[in-house]
Amino acid sequence: xxxxxxxxxxxxxxxxxxxxxxxxxxxxxxxxxxxxxxxxxxxxxxxxxxxxxxxxxxxxxxxxxxxxxxxxxxxxxxxxxxxxxxxxxxxxxxxxxxxxxxxxxxxxxxxxxxxxxxxxxxxxxxxxxxxxxxxxxxxxxxxxxxxxxxxxxxxxxxxxxxxxxxxxxxxxxxxxxxxxxxxxxxxxxxxxxxx
Amino acid sequence: xxxxxxxxxxxxxxxxxxxxxxxxxxxxxxxxxxxxxxxxxxxxxxxxxxxxxxxxxxxxxxxxxxxxxxxxxxxxxxxxxxxxxxxxxxxxxxxxxxxxxxxxxxxxxxxxxxxxxxxxxxxxxxxxxxxxxxxxxxxxxxxxxxxxxxxxxxxxxxxxxxxxxxxxxxxxxxxxxxxxxxxxxxxxxxxxxxxxxxxxxxxxxxxxxxxxxxxxxxxxxxxxxxxxxxxxxxxxxxxxxxxxxxxxxxxxxxxxxxxxxxxxxxxxxxxxxxxxxxxxxxxxxxxxxxxxxxxxxxxxxxxxxxxxxxxxxxxxxxxxxxxxxxxxxxxxxxxxxxxxxxxxxxxxxxxxxxxxxxxxxxxxxxxxxxxxxxxxxxxxxxxxxxxxxxxxxxxxxxxxxxxxxxxxxxxxxxxxxxxxxxxxxxxxxxxxxxxxxxxxxxxxxxxxxxxxxxxxxxxxxxxxxxxxxxxxxxxxxxxxxxxxxxxxxxxxxxxxxxxxxxxxxxxxxxxxxxxxxxxxxxxxxxxxxxxxxxxxxxxxxxxxxxxxxxxxxxxxxxxxxxxxxxxxxxxxxxxxxxxxxxxxxxxxxxxxxxxxxxxxxxxxxxxxxxxxxxxxxxxxxxxxxxxxxxxxxx
Numbered sequence: 001x002x003x004x005x006x007x008x009x010x011x012x013x014x015x016x017x018x019x020x021x022x023x024x025x026x027x028x029x030x031x032x033x034x035x036x037x038x039x040x041x042x043x044x045x046x047x048x049x050x051x052x053x054x055x056x057x058x059x060x061x062x063x064x065x066x067x068x069x070x071x072x073x074x075x076x077x078x079x080x081x082x083x084x085x086x087x088x089x090x091x092x093x094x095x096x097x098x099x100x101x102x103x104x105x106x107x108x109x110x111x112x113x114x115x116x117x118x119x120x121x122x123x124x125x126x127x128x129x130x131x132x133x134x135x136x137x138x139x140x141x142x143x144x145x146x147x148x149x150x151x152x153x154x155x156x157x158x159x160x161x162x163x164x165x166x167x168x169x170x171x172x173x174x175x176x177x178x179x180x181x182x183x184x185x186x187x188x189x190x191x192x193x194x195x
Numbered sequence: 196x197x198x199x200x201x202x203x204x205x206x207x208x209x210x211x212x213x214x215x216x217x218x219x220x221x222x223x224x225x226x227x228x229x230x231x232x233x234x235x236x237x238x239x240x241x242x243x244x245x246x247x248x249x250x251x252x253x254x255x256x257x258x259x260x261x262x263x264x265x266x267x268x269x270x271x272x273x274x275x276x277x278x279x280x281x282x283x284x285x286x287x288x289x290x291x292x293x294x295x296x297x298x299x300x301x302x303x304x305x306x307x308x309x310x311x312x313x314x315x316x317x318x319x320x321x322x323x324x325x326x327x328x329x330x331x332x333x334x335x336x337x338x339x340x341x342x343x344x345x346x347x348x349x350x351x352x353x354x355x356x357x358x359x360x361x362x363x364x365x366x367x368x369x370x371x372x373x374x375x376x377x378x379x380x381x382x383x384x385x386x387x388x389x390x391x392x393x394x395x396x397x398x399x400x401x402x403x404x405x406x407x408x409x410x411x412x413x414x415x416x417x418x419x420x421x422x423x424x425x426x427x428x429x430x431x432x433x434x435x436x437x438x439x440x441x442x443x444x445x446x447x448x449x450x451x452x453x454x455x456x457x458x459x460x461x462x463x464x465x466x467x468x469x470x471x472x473x474x475x476x477x478x479x480x481x482x483x484x485x486x487x488x489x490x491x492x493x494x495x496x497x498x499x500x501x502x503x504x505x506x507x508x509x510x511x512x513x514x515x516x517x518x519x520x521x522x523x524x525x526x527x528x529x530x531x532x533x534x535x536x537x538x539x540x541x542x543x544x545x546x547x548x549x550x551x552x553x554x555x556x557x558x559x560x561x562x563x564x565x566x567x568x569x570x571x572x573x574x575x576x577x578x579x580x581x582x583x584x585x586x587x588x589x590x591x592x593x594x595x596x597x598x599x600x601x602x603x604x605x606x607x608x609x610x611x612x613x614x615x616x617x618x619x620x621x622x623x624x625x626x627x628x629x630x631x632x633x634x635x636x637x638x639x640x641x642x643x644x645x646x647x648x649x650x651x652x653x654x655x656x657x658x659x660x661x662x663x664x665x666x667x668x669x670x671x672x673x674x675x676x677x678x679x680x681x682x683x684x685x686x687x688x689x690x691x692x693x694x695x696x697x698x699x700x701x702x703x704x705x706x707x708x709x710x711x712x713x714x715x716x717x718x719x720x721x722x723x724x725x726x727x728x729x730x731x732x733x734x735x736x737x738x739x740x741x742x743x744x745x746x747x748x749x750x751x752x753x754x755x756x757x758x759x760x761x762x763x764x765x766x767x768x769x770x771x772x773x774x775x776x777x778x779x780x781x782x783x784x785x786x787x788x789x790x791x792x793x794x795x796x797x798x799x800x801x802x803x804x805x806x807x808x809x810x811x812x813x814x815x816x817x818x819x820x821x822x823x824x825x826x827x828x829x
Contacts, residue, residue: 008379014305018375021405025367029409032443036417036428043434045427119426123435126426130417148806157810 019168023175026138030179033131034186041191045122050191052117054108061104062184065139068097069177076170079163087166088150094173095146098139105136128187135183138176145169208770208807209815221768223307224714228314229293230608235318236286237681242325243277244677246270248670251632255667257653257660264649268335269351271647273324275338276355279455280362281321283589286597287458288313288366291373291397293608297705298391300382300723302716303766305375308808311772313369319776320361323783327354334358337647339448342429342440346421353787356419361779363408363415370404373397382704384723388482391703392475395482396461399489403450403457406493411447414440423789441503445496453492455589456556457485459596460527463549466603467531469701470546471538472742474727477530484523484530491520501572510569517567521560528557543699544618548599551626555591559584562637577647580640586633598625598680606698610710611691617683624676632669635662702727715763767814775804 008014041050075090109129112118117125149169152158158165210217222228249270253261262270292310296303304310327333334355336345345352377398381390418440420426427433429440468475475481497505497513531553540546562584566572575581605613639662644655651663696710704721705712707729725731734742782797784790 009381009385010379012379014375014379017379018306018371021371021374022367025371025405025409028406029412032410032413032446036413036439036443039436039439040428040434045433119420119424121427122433123427123430126417126420126428126435130420130426134416144802148809152809 037127040123040127043123047121048117065101068094076166079166082160091150098143221770223766232289239281246274251667251670257651267649269333283455301380307766313365315776316365324358356415357783367408370401373401389726392464393461396457399485400457407447407450414443445499449496450492459593462600466549467534470541473538476533484526487523502576545602547622552595559587578640579636579644583636606694612694613687621679628672635665702730771808
């Protein structure tokens with residue numbers, strides 16, 4: 001390393017450490033939402049409850065989101081190997097899958113709304129929309145980061161040898177995926193066992 | 196310094212003048228950001244003080260009507276919010292910013308622009324909260340904002356929910372920044388166990404913020420959507436549970452208490468060894484007691500809810516945990532006493548405030564242990580006894596420690612000494628006024644005076660009335676004392692006695708820098724070989740363990756005469772943090788008034804600002820890292 005990026009006390013790039021620290025905080029954020037959801041899972045106030053979930057549909061969109069972690073890894077790997085063309089391709093593929101997931105969530109929310117589940121219906125509805133909605137917002141920010149990464153690599157701002165930038169977006173993206181694994185299990189699958 | 200800036204100048208949105216208004220808006224220098232924090236805190240401190248004076252004027256006698264109940268509610272709510280979120284927390288941040296890089300031998304924090312971002316979020320959050328006075332009334336549901344009362348249409352608490360959210364973002368960003376700085380940017384040889392105690396406390400505080408802020412974020416989002424968008428989180432009519440809000444709030448709120456006190460403990464742990472001419476007693480115990488407070492601090496929150504419906508088992512568990520947390524706190528208090536024990540103590544103003552901290556904080560800590568006893572707690576809950584308790588730990592504790600830090604590091608920041616005579620007058624009036632204000636509250640609380648009540652009921656009797664009158668007189672003393680402090684501060688900045696680089700014969704490496712420190716802090720990053728590095732460079736030990744001065748110049752870093760001044764790489768000023776954060780104002784007002792147009796403008800503004808920030812290099816002529824051709828080949 002040169003004077004431009006002085007080596008650090010722990011040897012880990014400061015930006016990466018910062019991202020890890022931020023993600024540690026994010027776990028508490030989603031943890032609180034998950035707690036609220038579990039507390040309110042039966043408080044449906046006479047409206048729709050967990051039986052409204054369409055497991056096959058959500059499984060497909062979950063699969064798409066999980067696969068996007070694979071393309072994210074491929075994007076980072078291409079960047080490390082110095083292949084910016086493939087890095088861009090995989091980055092776009094990741095963003096595309098993220099958008100498919102978001103589209104699925106918009107569709108799901110619309111269906112639920114038509115079936116009488118809206119934010120003001122019950123504590124169950126409020127906590128469901130908050131938990132999944134805030135996750136969706138995180139995916140949307142991730143898509144924005146990926147598209148930013150893509151366009152900045154076109155303008156030459158993200159260069160060969162700067163794969164830490166792809167890695168940072170990747171860390172965030174994998175985190176968003178992991179949170180979805182938890183949400184899908186806790187919100188959709190486990191309650192299903194009781195029905 | 197930044198010789199790189201000479202390269203081909205493209206016109207950019209980047210002020211290069213080292214002075215003037217724009218240079219402060221664009222600053223990324225941790226020292227300047229620290230100074231910005233300090234003055235903003237001071238402004239909010241006096242506003243919060245005016246609010247408390249109005250409260251005390253209303254309560255000076257029974258059945259007064261100086262303030263209407265509505266205004267009274269706004270006053271005590273804004274007083275609490277201001278002192279917690281706009282004074283004590285950012286006051287600590289001012290010290291973190293200014294001192295942390297200097298204390299660990301770094302040239303700046305890990306993310307200088309993120310640091311500026313934190314400050315602007317804090318400033319705009321404060322302005323946003325106070326703008327509510329002109330927009331239909333300030334928040335009036337107390338700083339805890341219990342739902343469902345606070346989701347009521349007449350409660351103005353939407354400003355609270357959004358405003359605290361903005362301040363939370365500021366705290367979270369600076370917590371990440373300081374954690375990374377401490378872990379990653381220590382000077383060579385500065386191991387964790389050689390760090391000044393203040394740095395340890397900064398690290399602990401930052402971790403507390405990191406894990407507590409996201410929880411209040413969730414509570415505030417829920418509260419705000421209940422209040423503005425009719426969500427059903429805390430509405431009992433549809434099955435919502437108000438206790439959930441209390442849990443989420445105090446799961447943040449109790450660590451918050453330690454977030455406010457630990458920085459002051461760090462400051463006291465620096466001041467006491469210096470003025471006792473002794474190393475800090477039990478360094479490792481102090482560091483680990485701080486960490487233990489951090490851990491246990493996350494397991495005691497429900498002692499704020501002993502009178503809520505939480506059941507006997509949680510009550511017992513949280514009572515035990517609460518008593519347990521007194522143990523590391525007690526370790527700290529004994530260690531401060533033993534630091535002074537047998538030392539050559541100099542009672543400067545800074546030292547007096549530190550001693551004041553230990554004694555006043557101990558009183559507050561003792562009444563804290565009383566709260567841990569559940570039946571006792573049921574008697575004290577929501578009385579002035581609680582008000583007395585937390586003012587003894589926050590005013591007598593945190594604020595005494597922080598003011599001690601002002602007197603101690605003032606020479607480092609300005610190159611001048613604060614007037615000691617005025618300082619001592621400040622201290623004694625402060626101590627007297629403080630005890631006169633909050634001491635009687637113990638008694639009036641035990642006699643049954645309720646908190647958050649606009650009118651002091653006459654039927655409580657003449658004794659309670661007398662205690663309240665004393666409290667109100669105490670505020671007059673405090674106001675005079677605070678004016679003395681302000682006068683001393685301004686006078687000393689203008690014409691204080693020159694201090695030199697090391698006026699206190701201090702122990703830690705921030706005193707090795709020039710006074711005031713240069714933009715790049717250290718010409719040569721010192722190599723650290725021991726705890727209290729600077730002390731050991733100044734003094735060797737004789738056979739009997741008595742410090743003997745090392746001759747000047749005998750202890751320097753080897754490279755110090757090299758032509759070092761040219762290659763130091765510093766971040767350039769940047770306007771983007773300020774531009775980016777400005778978008779939070781339309782976003783915030785949009786959320787309060789459910790105006791999606793404003794929300795959209797704010798969001799687009801912030802995203803655009805973020806891209807401007809990303810595209811701009813940290814320093815001119817450097818593109819973060821040069822493209823490394825060799826790195827491609829693996």
